[in-house]
Amino acid sequence: MILKKKNGNWFVLRVILIGITLNFFSLVFGQNSNRKSLPRTVFNINSDWHFIKNEIKSLDKINLNSNDWQPIKLPHNWGFQEAQKGNKEYYKGVGWYKKLLDINFKKNKRYFLRFGAASKVANVYINNKHVGAHRGSFGAFGFEITKYLSDTEPNIVVVSVDNSKFTDIAPLGGDFNVYGGLYRSVFLIETAKVSFALTDHVSKGVTWLQSEVSDEKALLEVIGWISNGTSNGLPFTHFPKEIGETIQEGRYLYRVKLLDHQDKEVAAKEIYINISPNLTAPYTLTLELQNPHLWHGTKDPYLYKAVAEVREPNGELVDRVTQNIGLRSFYIDAEKGFFLNDKPYRLRGVSKHQDRKDIGWAVSKEHLEEDIDLIKEMGANALRCAHYQHSDDLVDLCDKAGILVWSEIPLVGSMNEDKAFAETTKNQLKDMIRQQINHPSVFAWGLFNEIHVKKNDPHRMLMDLKLLANAEDKTRPTIAATSHMAAPEINKIPNILGWNRYPGWYDPFEHLKNAKQWNKYKNTSKDGGFCFSEHGAGANIKHHEQNPEQPVPKSFWHPEEWQAKVHEAAWESYSSTPYIWGSFVWNMFDFASVKREEGGVIALNDKGLVTFNRKTKKDAFYFYKANWSNTPMVHITSKRHDIRNxxxxxxxxxxxxxxxxxxxxxxxxxxxxxxxxxxxxxxxxxxxxxxxxxxxxxxxxxxxxxxxxxxxxDPNHNSIKPKEDKQVKRIHGDGGFGQ
Missing domain, CATH: 2.60.40.10 (Immunoglobulins)
Incomplete structure (x- = not known):
């Protein structure tokens, strides 16, 4: 009867029916104000922090209103000033940071803090409430802070950071200083209630696994971890037909795509998904690209733009994650060496630490760009990020430069086999892998450096780390650096192996004269073949000798000419041996080590090819540039030996x-x-x-x-070389200090 009403009444009836329908959809689909959301917004919050160095470890005992707080800007660290002067007692304790969060709080949004790193233990508080803690100096970490925020009162974030020695946190050894502080950038992230996960070891929330890559085809397994931060959601059945051409199950659209360098879409796939309330779950798509443009190291570091989205069924964007990826494959042949995209590709590598003179660990992106430019100028195509996880910015730069990266956790020299240490080390490994897994430059996950067997058996823990890495990422091998054959079973735990040897420095120079002697290392790795993960010699740019002899490493005398001679012989020996698939110079840059007093300076490891302040390139730098770079060059050596007798x-x-x-x-x-x-x-x-x-x-x-x-x-000029040196020559292999 109602359908036969006059037109005016029929209009009223239609409005009522539409209203009822919209209310039904609102209840079923959760389409309320919380669903009206834009893509995430990321705010850099490095400015306007305050800092105080204070041993107090409890927030309720720290005076937030004290005048002792000094204004600072992140990144910030402490300890490097004293350590560079040789003070072994540089401050290891607690520092406090505070900041007023300038935030326009919206109740239909979620909020997260992401810290690039804090050394070593960080505790985060919002409005006097403990949000969470992170243990480990090098991985990024973060927390959702939505429920701690106020929409009526000022929001205060406080962070305590402690770089004391902890028995459960690696590194327990190593020839480098461990400073304290919030020494990388901090971000405030605003998202919709539904987003890609941000708290899974602060990964991207999307994993692009390259299951198959060739010139003809690339297959990517794209796993999106999607988080529903609402109580809206229901055991859902079907969408009405009006939303799509066919009835689809799910409540959101998960879509991934690849864009080429001209932002043209070259591959895409999507599915409808159902997300239960207050849950984070993985959703997988397999993406296929025909005739891909491969990422081929420094020769052609081609990057696609990888985009993952969550959308409403009507197409409205909810969240988006964009990152660069390069498509490549690699393997190591035990006899023929390293292959990239099925072509021989010897790794000409260097290692680096993250510190800088008079800056410590609080380096800027501009500093990292300068480092990468120097590495590129020299012609290196690989970088060992020693001896810990380096920053996102650095690995991004390596992606763009085509520099292959060996990334590793800080398990150096010593280890503690108790459960707490094992758990913290596993978490550092998860931080590294989940945060860096999408970077095409990363070719291996480093498990340890020069572990020495002492009282307890480390095999179980090291094997657990290896199995964890293989489970986290089936596309990359594990690797480790060793310096001895005392425990050969340890050397065979990782998939591939590097040797830290120093012929011409800690070992006799004569070892470099016969390449056949490297046969003894050939079968020490699990899969055969090996690389030199460290090699080199010290050099003080003020020390010069016309016809140098091998110096005593711990002595005063470190002539620049000897360093060059060692690297000349090393490259000749290593490059002529096919199964040595790579070599990594120790080190690209001089770096701070408070333990050292040698080479005429204190608290410095002077094996760098470039000085600590990046101002001077040593002769050995130019040797590698002549051999590794395609840029025409000429360089007269021993320029700084400017007065001769x-x-x-x-x-x-x-x-x-x-x-x-x-x-x-x-x-x-x-x-x-x-x-x-x-x-x-x-x-x-x-x-x-x-x-x-x-x-x-x-x-x-x-x-x-x-x-x-x-x-x-000047025949009367006297060299500064001592006439006699009574210090004893040390042989390498002491768990890190020999580096």
């Missing part, structure tokens, strides 16, 4: 051009071709008293490059 001298030149012509005081000395390792030496060149102008002109490939230097010959 011998009338005859060799002139050694590095160049990757085809010939070198040398002049002294405008007189032609000769023209020669560099050897296979890009070294040209003019022997027994006679100097005159006073200034001597040395000019080297390298030519080839329709170009010419010039380098020059002034040397002063």
């Amino acid at each position: 011998e009338v005859e001298t060799p002139i050694k030149i590095y160049t990757n051009l085809s010939k070198v012509t040398c002049y002294v005081n405008d007189s032609l000395i000769g023209e020669i071709e560099p050897n296979a390792y890009h070294i040209a030496i003019f022997k027994d060149v006679e100097l005159v008293k006073g200034e001597n102008k040395i000019i080297a002109i390298a030519s080839g490939e329709n170009q010419e490059l010039k380098d020059e230097v002034i040397w002063v010959y």
Whole structure:
């Protein structure tokens, strides 16, 4: 009868029916004000913090209103000032940070804090309530803070950070300093009530596993961890047909896509999903791309833009996560070495620590960019991030530069086999893998460095770490660095192995003269083949010797010329051995080590190819540049040996051009071709008293490059080299300090 009413009444009836329908949908689908949400917003909150150094460990005993709090900006750390001066008692204790959160609190949103790192133990409080804690100095961490926030009162975040020694937190050893502080950036993140998970070891919430990659096809298993932070949700059956062409189960749309460098969509897939209330669950899509453009290291570091979205069934965007990914495959052949995308690709690597002179660990992105630029200039294609998880910013830069990354946890030298230590170490491994798993540059997960068997048997714990890493990521091998054969079973726990050896420094230089001797390491790894995870020698840029002999490592004398000689011989030996799939120079940069007093300086490991302040490139840097880089170059060595007391001298030149012509005081000395390792030496060149102008002109490939230097010959000049050194030479293999 109602349907036969007049038009006016029929309009009223239609309005009533629509209203009833909308209310029903609102109840069923949860389409209320909480569902009207935009993509997440990320706020950098590094500014306007206050800091106080105070041993008090309880928030209720700290005076937040004290005038002793100093204004600071993050990143911030302490301890490096004293440690650089050689003070072994640099502050290890508690520091407090506080900040007023400038936040426009919305009840239909969720809020998270993400800390780039805090060393070593951090406790976070919002409005005097404990939110959570994190143990470990190097991984990022974070918490949801929504329920702690006020929409009427100011919101205060307080963080206590403690870098005391804890028996359950690695590292327990190592030749590097462990500072304290909030030394990486902090972010406040606002999302809709439904979002990709942000609290799973603060991962991206989306994992792009490359299950198959070739020139013809790439298959990606994309796992989205989606969190429903509402109480809205129901055991749902079907959408009405009006929402889509077919009846689909679920309440949201999960969609992933790849965009090329022109932001053109090249692959996409989507499914409808059902998310129960107050739950985080994984949803998996398999994405296929035909004829992919592969990421091929420094030769072609091509990156796609990977996008994962949660949308309403009507298409309204709820959350989006975007990141760069590169598609690549790699493997190691025990006889032939490393292969990237089925092509031979020897890893020419360096290692680095994260500290800087007069800055400590609180390095900026600009500092990291400078480091990567120096590594690229030298021609390296691989980086060992020693001896702990490095920052997101650094690995991002490696993705873009095509530099392969060995990432590792800080299990260095010593370990504590109790349950608490094992649990904390596992969590550090999860931090690293879940936060870095999508980076194409990362090729291996490092489990330990130079572990030594003492009272207890570490095999069970190390095997647990290996199995955990393999379970977390089936696409990458585990790796470790060792320095001894005392416990060969430990060396075979990781999938692949690196050896820390120092021929020419802690070991005799003669070891570099016969490449066949590396056969003894060939079968020490689980899968065969190995790399040199560390090798090198110290060098003080103020120490020079015309015909250097192998120095005593712990002594005063560390001539720059000896370091260059060691690296020349090492590269010749390693590069001529196919099953040595890579080598990593120790170290790219000088770094702080409060334990050391050698090489004419205190508290510094001077094995870097570049000085601690990044201002001076040592001769060995230019040797590798000549051998590894395609950029034409020429470099006269021993430039800083500018006052000489011998009338005859060799002139050694590095160049990757085809010939070198040398002049002294405008007189032609000769023209020669560099050897296979890009070294040209003019022997027994006679100097005159006073200034001597040395000019080297390298030519080839329709170009010419010039380098020059002034040397002063003074027969009465006395070298600063000690006449006698009574310190005992140490042999490497002592759990880290030998590095």
